[in-house]
Amino acid sequence: MNIGEAATRSGVSAKMIRYYESIGLITPPARTAAQYRVYAAEDVHTLRFVRRSRDLGFSLEETRELLALWRDKSRASADVKNLAMAHVRELEEKAAELKAMADTLRHLATHCHGDHRPDCPILADFAATTPTQGKA
Amino acid sequence: MNIGEAATRSGVSAKMIRYYESIGLITPPARTAAQYRVYAAEDVHTLRFVRRSRDLGFSLEETRELLALWRDKSRASADVKNLAMAHVRELEEKAAELKAMADTLRHLATHCHGDHRPDCPILADFAATTPTQGKA
DNA sequence: ATGGGGCTTCCCATCATGGGAAGGTCAAGG
DNA sequence: CCTTGACCTTCCCATGATGGGAAGCCCCAT
Numbered sequence: 001m002n003i004g005e006a007a008t009r010s011g012v013s014a015k016m017i018r019y020y021e022s023i024g025l026i027t028p029p030a031r032t033a034a035q036y037r038v039y040a041a042e043d044v045h046t047l048r049f050v051r052r053s054r055d056l057g058f059s060l061e062e063t064r065e066l067l068a069l070w071r072d073k074s075r076a077s078a079d080v081k082n083l084a085m086a087h088v089r090e091l092e093e094k095a096a097e098l099k100a101m102a103d104t105l106r107h108l109a110t111h112c113h114g115d116h117r118p119d120c121p122i123l124a125d126f127a128a129t130t131p132t133q134g135k136a
Numbered sequence: 137m138n139i140g141e142a143a144t145r146s147g148v149s150a151k152m153i154r155y156y157e158s159i160g161l162i163t164p165p166a167r168t169a170a171q172y173r174v175y176a177a178e179d180v181h182t183l184r185f186v187r188r189s190r191d192l193g194f195s196l197e198e199t200r201e202l203l204a205l206w207r208d209k210s211r212a213s214a215d216v217k218n219l220a221m222a223h224v225r226e227l228e229e230k231a232a233e234l235k236a237m238a239d240t241l242r243h244l245a246t247h248c249h250g251d252h253r254p255d256c257p258i259l260a261d262f263a264a265t266t267p268t269q270g271k272a
Numbered sequence: 273a274t275g276g277g278g279c280t281t282c283c284c285a286t287c288a289t290g291g292g293a294a295g296g297t298c299a300a301g302g
Numbered sequence: 303c304c305t306t307g308a309c310c311t312t313c314c315c316a317t318g319a320t321g322g323g324a325a326g327c328c329c330c331a332t
Contacts, residue, residue, distance in 0.1 A: 004278065014279090015321065034328055036279060045263060052262045057237045060319075070259045081250035084241055084258050091238035098231035101193045102224045109224065114217035122220050123206045126188045127181060140309065150310090151290065170297055172310055196288075 006039040010047030020050065025064055057091055142175040146183030153183065161186065161200055193227055 007014040017037075020026045026046055030038045049070060053063040065083060069075050111121040143150040154173075156162045162182055166174045185206060189199040201219060205211050247257040 002279075013320080016319080018281090019320080032328095034279080035281095036328080049262045054319090055237075056241055057234065066259070066262065069256075070263065073254055075254060076252045077248050077254060077256040078250045078252065080256045080258050081245050081248045084245045084248070088238045088242050088245065091234045091241070095231045095234035095238065098193065098227045098234070101191075102227035102231065105192055105220055105227070106224050109217050109220045112213050112217045112220070114214045116212045116214065118209055118211060118213060120205075120213040120216045122216050123202070126185045126202065127206065138310070149289080152288080154312095155289080168297095170310080171312095172297080190288090 001039050001044075003037045003039065006037075006044055006047065009044045011051045012047045017047065020047075020060075023060070025050065025060060025067070056087075058087060062087065137175050137180075139173045139175065142173075142180055142183060145180045147187045148183045156183075156186065156196075159196070161196060161203070192223075194223060198223065 001009075003014045003017055006012075007017060010017075012020075017026070021028050026043070028037075029040075029043060032038055046067070049067065050063055053066055054060075058066060062083070066080070069080050069083070105122075108122045108125050113119065137145075139150045139153055142148075143153060146153075148156075153162070157164055162179070164173075165176075165179060168174055182203070185203065186199055189202055190196075194202060198219070202216070205216050205219070241258075244258045244261050249255065
């Protein structure tokens, strides 16, 4: 199948498929005489794997590791689990950070009249806050 | 004061200060004969404002709007509140997304032995999942 | 054989930030 | 007075993942 079909079936855009190939994430497929990329059903499988990994927030580098683990039939499931759990913690940390920002802002907004008057504790806070040493 | 001191006092790197100037987020400061940028105390104030805005997850474009509102003494606090609350919702959405990813992955990991054996439901899921129409 | 859709490569843009090079400047101390 | 080192200037490049689009070739159906 051509790249377009592989894209549709895997949920990965043709553009990205080419990119993944260029960075060595996936192996270059065979080519027709006219240089068209030719994909097998298994390649779609791999692409779906990548898609799923990305959807779960793994970076391409992490995805590369996961792919390697996936292909290595002899690896210990503990390796995979460790990688996954480390990622879970990262995700939860980022989620908590965003939530904290939202909470802070929501709190500030609570004290803002939100009417026609100009006074606004939100902007007042922005202007008054002293720089904290390095952010997250 | 020079850019270095303004950077230290505001918590915004010199590099970023120059960048903010280049995109018109902040107004170009005066220059010495040797082209050194010269900042006033008030400029540090502005930079802190930007820093705070960024720390709360506003994009530079949103920060630009907030700055405009800040400077416009006649705007209604409702305008600020609306912008802030819209942002709160965005932040909470993103936080929820990350949390959902974490939960999914944690769930998968629960079923992974995490020992020396190779079987791993995490990778199995990755490989089997059918592409969903568009992500987030 | 022609038209339209798909494929190829290549370059550019995004967003916010940092790194680093090459060169000018300033202040302090010998 | 001159050197040294810290600071400043501009300019270019890189990141991470993705999309947009141009120029040109290919393939199939009409």
